[in-house]
Amino acid sequence: MAQSTAHLFLTSLSAAGVRYVFANAGTDFAPIVEAIAAEPGAAFPQFVICPHENLAIAMAQGYYLASGEAQAAMVHVNVGVANAICGLLNVARDNVPLIFLSGRTPVSESGRLGSRDNFIHWGQEMFDQAGMIREIVKWDYELRFPEQAPIIVARAAAIANSAPQGPVYLSLPREVLAQDAPDGARAVRIAAAGPPAPDPDAIASAASQIVAARSPLIITSRAGRTAAGFASLAEFAENLAIPVVEFAANYACLPGDHPMHAGYSPAPLLPSCDLLIMVEAPVPFTPHRVRPAPTCRFIEIGVDPLHEKLPFRGFETDLAIRAETAPALDALAAAVRSHASFDAKAIAARRERLRPELSSARSLRIGKASAAGATITHAYASSCISKAIGTDAVLVNERGCLREAMAFTQSGTFFGPTIAGGLGAAIGVALGVKLASPQKFVAAALGDGSFMFNNPLACLQTSAAQKLGILILVLNNEAWDSVRASTLQVYPAGATASSARAPLTYLSPSPDYAAVARACGADGVSVADPALLPSVLAQAATAVKATGRTFLVDIRVTGG
Incomplete structure (x- = not known):
């Protein structure tokens, strides 16, 4: 036949x-x-x-x-x-x-x-x-x-x-x-083209600029896309004492406790840097809010360093290196070390200056988020979630947790929204991660608006049908807070700032998301008491691991 x-x-x-x-x-x-x-x-x-x-x-x-x-x-x-x-x-x-x-x-x-x-x-x-x-x-x-x-x-x-x-x-x-297939038809082989290797001349030029810089800074969003990139960035930043900002990062690019981790906003360091190295950073900063000094030099590193599919992008670039993160940074590190003007003492001095500054800022940021108040804030919820899921878990985040309140130390443990900003992906992405890595504990964190964009009935049905148990964390403030925040950025002293209920942003009354989960064969609870949140999250994580069934926690949050 x-x-x-x-x-x-x-x-x-x-x-x-x-x-x-x-x-x-x-x-x-x-x-x-x-x-x-x-x-x-x-x-x-x-x-x-x-x-x-x-x-x-x-x-x-x-x-x-x-x-x-x-x-x-x-x-x-x-x-x-x-x-x-x-x-x-x-x-x-x-x-x-x-x-x-x-x-x-x-x-x-x-x-x-x-x-x-x-x-x-x-x-x-x-x-x-x-x-x-x-x-x-x-x-x-x-x-x-x-x-x-x-x-x-x-x-x-x-x-x-x-x-x-x-x-x-x-x-x-x-x-x-x-139609009938032709007799003898078979699959054919067409190989994918490998990534480009870093250009030696470009690497040599970049090394000269790094050696000459006194306050270099790395900004990245996607250097952690591969385990090799994650490891190479950590080694590069440590050995050359260059601080790293993960700005709008949708991957874990650097261990959160790395001595050169400079947080998630470029604002503190960008104005004073004299060399900005943008590693897989489609949007390294927002010029409307913060800019480097006019004398700053710029290096772009990435498989597509000019991000050619973005129609308008005006970030200055003095040198663009087309290569994957790991081979580019490894080659660059070797070129810097062998450079005639390499000054190990200057790098050591910079390291000794930066270590305590960055460590103090990191401790302050994490400590502030972990402090419980009268209500559950986004920062406190994020801190509790980080502790509950542990360092080996995978978190898919979509307008849910605040990255600065959390600590990710391993490659492949954090995935955030892309710069496209298309809501409705987190739960599906988490289910795909779980399918590929059934031994991993996987969680999805998202706002209540994002949760509705995710077509939750479809996601929960597929979770049950495919036996893909994940932890779903809905940070529920009954609003599209990103819409309100964006309006305040444009009109900081406008009518919205003094409005008790910003137009077009509120999603009340809130559905009973926990009941929705239970109706689809998952487990679900709601929590509004900050004192109870850590234990509720711990119990939910334990339940997912024990039963293999999805568990949804509806976290009622207020403020930041």
């Missing part, structure tokens, strides 16, 4: 290294469904049913963050693609490789296997379905003939995994998937 193009497509995905397809199915999936049903033991990726498209993208994102392996997500024609756009913006801005798949409404009205047989097939056709996301993805293509299936899958995987990484898109007409 001849195999279908859908069968060939699925075996090609497996050959390309795809273990999971996070799927939100539609009428265009018929050949895929039939192929899976016809051969239950075939070498296909495992399909994970996701009741919302954003969940599918987020789980693929989380799986990659934990494993380093790109996966696939498949949705339903144009309406599914539209629903997935928010998630696609997140993975694109964070350079997460993803093979994004969707159906394409049948082309023919009759006469072919898979032709239109439902009234929606006319309404769901677009002149250019891929046009919705062409600016977001690295590459897109529509399957036109059966023999193309293994080629476009291999090419998609290679492009997605080539630096700088990112999502790619394949649309799949139903009639083509339903």
